[in-house]
Amino acid sequence: MKSSTPEIQTADPAPPAGPEKLLEIKARALMPCVYHFYKDPPQIVSGSGCVLTDHAGREYLDCYSGVTVMNAGHCNPAITEPAINQIRTLQHTTTIYLTEPILRLAERLARITPGDLCRSFFCASGSEATEGAMMLAARHTRRPGIVAFNNALHGRTRWAMNATGLDMWRGDPFPLPHVHHARFGDIDDLERVIREHPDEIAAIIAEPVQGNGGIVAPPDGFFPRVRELCDQHGIVLIFDEIQSGFNRTGRLFACEHFGVTPDIMCLSKALGNGFPIAAFIATEPVARSHDTPGASTHGGNPVCAAAALATLDYHESNNLAANAAARGEQLRAALDRMAGASPRLGEPRGLGLMLGLPILDPANRTPDAARCDLLLEALKDRGVLAGKTGPGRNILTFMPPLVIEKHQVATLIDALEESIPLMDEAPTG
Ligand SMILES: Cc1ncc(COP(=O)(O)O)c(C=O)c1O
Structure with missing residues (x-):
C-alpha cells in the first residue's frame, strides 16, 4: 500500500470577519444559552503567552486564561x-x-x-x-x-x-x-x-x-x-x-x-x-x-x-507552581491595598493565581454585579481581560496564564487602579 502526503498549501489567511458580522451569525446560529462577556466584544484572532490580539490588531493582557485552561500560555510552541x-x-x-x-x-x-x-x-x-x-x-x-x-x-x-x-x-x-x-x-x-x-x-x-x-x-x-x-x-x-x-x-x-x-x-x-x-x-x-x-x-x-x-x-x-505563588503574592498584595482604600471592594480571596475581588454596594455591602461589569469593561478598554464569578456575579476574577511576568502583573494592577474610581462616577441602581 502506498501512501502519499500532499504538499501543504499555506494560503494567506482570510481577513477577520469582525465582531459585527460574528454577532449577527451568533444570534441566529448558536443556541441562545451561549452568552459572551462585554457589550462590544472584540473578535479574538490570535494569542501568544499572556497576550491575546483582536481583529483590529489591539493587544490584551489575558487574565482569565480561557477560564484557567491556558496555564502554560497561549500557543506555547x-x-x-x-x-x-x-x-x-x-x-x-x-x-x-x-x-x-x-x-x-x-x-x-x-x-x-x-x-x-x-x-x-x-x-x-x-x-x-x-x-x-x-x-x-x-x-x-x-x-x-x-x-x-x-x-x-x-x-x-x-x-x-x-x-x-x-x-x-x-x-x-x-x-x-x-x-x-x-x-x-x-x-x-x-x-x-x-x-x-x-x-x-x-x-x-x-x-x-x-x-x-x-x-x-x-x-x-x-x-x-x-x-x-x-x-x-x-x-x-x-x-x-x-x-x-x-x-x-x-x-x-x-x-x-x-x-x-x-x-x-x-x-x-x-x-x-x-x-x-x-x-x-x-x-x-x-x-x-x-x-x-x-x-x-x-x-x-x-x-x-x-x-x-x-x-x-x-x-x-519552568516551575510554574513557583511563578503562580510569586505572581499571586504580588497581585494579592495590591488587591489587599486597594480593598483597604475603597468601600466598594470586599476582602480579596483565593490562593496563588486564582484570585477574586468582591465588588460591593457600600451602603449595605451586598454584591454589586452592575459595577463588577463596569470594571470588567473598563479593564478591557485598558487592554486587560479579567473574569467574573460568584452567585451574585460580583467577584472580579483573576486567573492569568501562569507564565505571567512581574511587569505584566504590574500592568494589570495599574489598569485596575485607574478603573476602580470609575465606579463612583457610574449612576447607582
Ligand atoms: C470545577 C469545574 N468542574 C467542571 C467543569 C465543567 O467542565 P467542561 O466545561 O469542560 O465540561 C468546570 C467548567 O468550568 C469547572 O470549572
Whole structure:
C-alpha cells in the first residue's frame, strides 16, 4: 500500500470577519444559552503567552486564561509542536486500539497526583469527568446519592448539572433525585445531610477551591473533617480539580494546601493547555469497580495526550507552581491595598493565581454585579481581560496564564487602579 502526503498549501489567511458580522451569525446560529462577556466584544484572532490580539490588531493582557485552561500560555510552541508532530503521525484511533501517548499520560498522572490515585479514565470534557466519577462512586458503593456543595460548578451533563450548586448553571427543569447540597465549608451542615440520608450517599464531590462559585477556599480543618466523615460512612470523596488543578493555586493540585487526598480526582482544562482532554483518576479499590466495558471515542486521543504530556513537562521544567505563588503574592498584595482604600471592594480571596475581588454596594455591602461589569469593561478598554464569578456575579476574577511576568502583573494592577474610581462616577441602581 502506498501512501502519499500532499504538499501543504499555506494560503494567506482570510481577513477577520469582525465582531459585527460574528454577532449577527451568533444570534441566529448558536443556541441562545451561549452568552459572551462585554457589550462590544472584540473578535479574538490570535494569542501568544499572556497576550491575546483582536481583529483590529489591539493587544490584551489575558487574565482569565480561557477560564484557567491556558496555564502554560497561549500557543506555547513547547506544547503545540509535539501536538503537531502527533497530528502528522497518528491523529485518532479511540480507546479500543493500543496507542502509546494515552498510556504514558496515565502513568504520569498516577505519579503526580497525590495519595494512592493510580488508574485513569480519559474523556474529552470536564463534565464527562465529573459525571464518570459520580457513576464510578455509585457503582463502587452500590448507593445512589451524591452530596455536593452550594455554589459548586461540576458541569453540563445531567448529573453534573444537578450536582452544581449555582442557580445560573442549573438548567435542568426536572431535577434528579438523590442529589443533596450542603453549605461549602460548614461541617455541621454536611453532617446533617449525611444523617438525613442514611446509607444513601455514594459520594461527596467538592472543588477544593470553588471557582465559578466566587473563588472560595474553605476554612482550615474543613477538608480533613470531610475525609473523616467519608471514611466513617463508607462514602467516596471526589475532588473536582478541573479548575483549581495544574498549579493554578501555587501547588500542582489545590487539595495539597489542605493535606487531604480524595478517592477520585477529576481533571481537565489546563491538563491539555487548549487541547480538549479530561480524566478521572481513582485509587485501586475504587477503580476496580469500573469493570464492565467502557470506552470514550475522543478520550485519550493521541494528539490531546501528546499535548498533555508536553504541558506537564513545561509546567515542571519552568516551575510554574513557583511563578503562580510569586505572581499571586504580588497581585494579592495590591488587591489587599486597594480593598483597604475603597468601600466598594470586599476582602480579596483565593490562593496563588486564582484570585477574586468582591465588588460591593457600600451602603449595605451586598454584591454589586452592575459595577463588577463596569470594571470588567473598563479593564478591557485598558487592554486587560479579567473574569467574573460568584452567585451574585460580583467577584472580579483573576486567573492569568501562569507564565505571567512581574511587569505584566504590574500592568494589570495599574489598569485596575485607574478603573476602580470609575465606579463612583457610574449612576447607582
Ligand atoms: C470545577 C469545574 N468542574 C467542571 C467543569 C465543567 O467542565 P467542561 O466545561 O469542560 O465540561 C468546570 C467548567 O468550568 C469547572 O470549572
